[in-house]
Amino acid sequence: MSTLFSTISCISSITQLLVVYLRYGGAGLLELQDKLRIERKKHKLTQKQVADLLDITESGYGFYEQGKRKPPYEHLQTLAARFDVTIDYLLGTSTIPHMNKEQSDSLRTIEDVRNDLANDRILDVDGTHFTPEAKEEALRQMDLLIKLRKLEK
Template sequence: MLSSQLKALRIQQRKTQQEMADLLGITRQGYAKYENNLGEPDNSTLTKLADYFEVSTDYLLGRTDTPSLAPQEKDDAEFQALINDPELDIWYKELPKSDEEELRKLRSIWEMIKAEKNK
């Protein structure tokens, strides 16, 4: 089931096997094994594929016919990606060390950014 799901999603996205392999950091032959049911991705690679195609791992594995993530699952996936960002990790470690004036300025800048976005 995984092989047919991957191939269908790749074709739908108009991607080549080479482009998918590059995305995953593997060879084209390695990716082709997934589509030809000659090998299976590890959990990390399966998660990358699900994130890329914006589907659940259950959909890739044929455990559900519903490709899209439920809103909570999508939020959880976005949150996991966010907390695993090394640049944000530094940000969150430094933020609590800031004094009140710095935090006030930061809030003010953030409000300006949000206001600009909503124009």
């Protein structure tokens, strides 16, 4: 019986995906709300479970799936991690849902890059070490960017 339910559930998800695909003329044109709904159902989660994961109300998450509200970046990070997809995929800037291990391992935060620069582990575009003045200016710019990003959150 459980195999039957899982087959029906899979067919239902595939049918929904096909409907959305036909509605928008291609998988690359799926809207964020459609991808959220498809990924949630693919992972057999309720809207309530996803809302709890994000620490918001069920109706708040429902608004994301209805396209009435856009999730903040922190929620996109959580959703992408839970659904094992990239944020770019959710936002439609990439049609590739998953990053390979090598790509994932190469991701670094601006703070990581800033620390590498401060410790002379990054070279200038010509392959030489930054001059003290250039290094100081780059660090100042990165510190400003880090502060601005933290204020946005």
